Amino acid sequence: xxxxxxxxxxxxxxxxxxxxxxxxxxxxxxxxxxxxxxxxxxxxxxxxxxxxxxxxxxxxxxxxxxxxxxxxxxxxxxxxxxxxxxxxxxxxxxxxxxxxxxxxxxxxxxxxxxxxxxxxxxxxxxxxxxxxxxxxxxxxxxxxxxxxxxxxxxxxxxxxxxxxxxxxxxxxxxxxxxxxxxxxxxxxxxxxxxxxxxxxxxxxxxxxxxxxxxxxxxxxxxxxxx
Amino acid sequence: xxxxxxxxxxxxxxxxxxxxxxxxxxxxxxxxxxxxxxxxxxxxxxxxxxxxxxxxxxxxxxxxxxxxxxxxxxxxxxxxxxxxxxxxxxxxxxxxxxxxxxxxxxxxxxxxxxxxxxxxxxxxxxxxxxxxxxxxxxxxxxxxxxxxxxxxxxxxxxxxxxxxxxxxxxxxxxxxxxxxxxxxxxxxxxxxxxxxxxxxxxxxxxxxxxxxxxxxxxxxxxxxxx
Numbered sequence: 001x002x003x004x005x006x007x008x009x010x011x012x013x014x015x016x017x018x019x020x021x022x023x024x025x026x027x028x029x030x031x032x033x034x035x036x037x038x039x040x041x042x043x044x045x046x047x048x049x050x051x052x053x054x055x056x057x058x059x060x061x062x063x064x065x066x067x068x069x070x071x072x073x074x075x076x077x078x079x080x081x082x083x084x085x086x087x088x089x090x091x092x093x094x095x096x097x098x099x100x101x102x103x104x105x106x107x108x109x110x111x112x113x114x115x116x117x118x119x120x121x122x123x124x125x126x127x128x129x130x131x132x133x134x135x136x137x138x139x140x141x142x143x144x145x146x147x148x149x150x151x152x153x154x155x156x157x158x159x160x161x162x163x164x165x166x167x168x169x170x171x172x173x174x175x176x177x178x179x180x181x182x183x184x185x186x187x188x189x190x191x192x193x194x195x196x197x198x199x200x201x202x203x204x205x206x207x208x209x210x211x212x213x214x215x216x217x218x219x220x221x222x223x224x225x226x
Numbered sequence: 227x228x229x230x231x232x233x234x235x236x237x238x239x240x241x242x243x244x245x246x247x248x249x250x251x252x253x254x255x256x257x258x259x260x261x262x263x264x265x266x267x268x269x270x271x272x273x274x275x276x277x278x279x280x281x282x283x284x285x286x287x288x289x290x291x292x293x294x295x296x297x298x299x300x301x302x303x304x305x306x307x308x309x310x311x312x313x314x315x316x317x318x319x320x321x322x323x324x325x326x327x328x329x330x331x332x333x334x335x336x337x338x339x340x341x342x343x344x345x346x347x348x349x350x351x352x353x354x355x356x357x358x359x360x361x362x363x364x365x366x367x368x369x370x371x372x373x374x375x376x377x378x379x380x381x382x383x384x385x386x387x388x389x390x391x392x393x394x395x396x397x398x399x400x401x402x403x404x405x406x407x408x409x410x411x412x413x414x415x416x417x418x419x420x421x422x423x424x425x426x427x428x429x430x431x432x433x434x435x436x437x438x439x440x441x442x443x444x445x446x447x448x449x450x451x452x
Contacts, residue, residue: 058328059328059329059330060328060329060330060331063330063331063334085313086312086313086316086317087311087312087313087316087330087338090312090313090338091312091330091334091335091338102284102285102286103285103286104285104286104289104313104317105286105289108289108317109317112313112316112317
């Protein structure tokens with residue numbers, strides 16, 4: 001965590017969270033095992049944050065799934081964050097909201113969420129960095145670090161060097177996202193990430209619990225030096 | 227307004243509204259004149275409620291349009307209600323939310339909106355009627371009364387006789403929607419509607435202000451006997 005982050009954080013109370021290993025859900029990648037069983041295994045393995053990403057899911061199904069994931073995550077002491085949809089986040093009483101660059105403006109989302117919720121934002125380019133107000137945003141998902149099949153419309157990959165350069169300008173905790181797996185996690189941490197956000201490396205693993213455990217251990221070891 | 231409505235309404239304060247002539251927006255139907263110019267003309271002509279319906283509009287555009295419509299409507303003392311999206315309704319500080327049968331559950335939406343906002347719901351079938359809790363829902367849009375090209379996926383049309391039968395079971399004000407125009411408005415009121423909701427009859431008119439004025443006068447005359 002950078003010095004800029006320590007200085008600029010607001011003083012009022014927000015939820016604490018651990019960005020070490022951030023699981024982002026994807027219905028298709030979970031496959032036949034299903035969303036809930038995959039997330040349950042991943043939580044048992046050591047996921048420290050959870051994001052429910054549901055594109056093109058009917059709103060009542062999304063609400064029911066979000067509510068179930070809040071219960072699941074809460075049993076592990078892990079925050080459950082909803083991607084994009086403030087209405088689902090509020091209705092499911094989730095722990096926070098994650099915004100992309102074309103979603104609701106962060107200041108509007110913060111006003112409606114209140115101070116007690118976690119608000120995250122995706123950053124894909126240097127021009128996004130200037131928009132990260134640490135009084136509004138709690139963490140950033142920076143990427144894609146590498147190309148990924150999970151999000152076909154993603155921005156150009158950053159690579160570790162550019163990731164590190166952008167990360168230094170961001171005054172809140174940063175997780176790297178996009179193509180992160182066990183082999184790449186140590187270099188991601190070395191480039192300045194506070195944690196890793198993954199979809200395929202857990203949801204697409206044969207044994208999601210084991211995959212989460214290995215990722216978490218690897219990230220904690222890599223971060224040991226800082 | 228039925229006797230059942232007068233008895234069952236909650237006592238706590240909610241915004242007052244006039245359901246006489248309810249304009250529901252549609253970008254395509256407004257055509258080259260554009261959404262804002264059409265709504266401005268319709269408000270000048272006597273629309274008494276406004277609903278912003280934006281399907282497949284990017285969220286930041288939807289928010290900007292909703293905010294502009296709130297200002298426009300407020301200048302005429304008319305409530306601006308957002309279709310479907312609670313997040314847009316909250317972010318734009320709209321006067322209320324209109325829910326379809328597959329949107330957020332009304333009780334959840336009411337909790338998040340607070341008591342100060344108008345909450346409406348679409349009813350298309352007799353089994354929806356039992357779900358109308360007058361402590362949660364402020365008005366109902368009942369229809370489609372007739373087939374309409376504005377909403378290609380609409381439920382089977384009710385016609386006036388079935389509209390009247392369903393309307394009698396609904397303990398809140400009811401506007402009829404679906405194929406309502408100047409010629410059909412008097413029979414809609416005679417069937418028990420408190421007002422008419424229209425898209426094409428105003429947005430698709432050559433002169434939306436004149437169309438709104440004629441509709442309002444016709445509805446007020448038809449309602450004169452009740």
